[in-house]
Amino acid sequence: MSSKVSAIDFNPACNRILNQMLHKAGYVTARMQPLAGPLARQSKAVLVRFMSGVMRDGATGTPREPHCVFAFGRA
16 A cells, blocks of 8 residues: 655644644544634644645545455455
8 A cells, every 4th residue: 555645844833833723623634723813824824734735635536535445254
């Protein structure tokens, strides 16, 4: 099984913002939203950068979920 992996470097301030957004979203990346308050603009930019490296768009032709090939216990 192969997949494309890209490393995205974030500075410590961005990591703190990402951790806050992940905690607020219940650690589900699809539910992440920018923070409110003084970090709103920064968190929006960090979220866009994070999602562009993590979430794939549907036009790539790759499945979003694992594809089951074998059924165990069947002949």
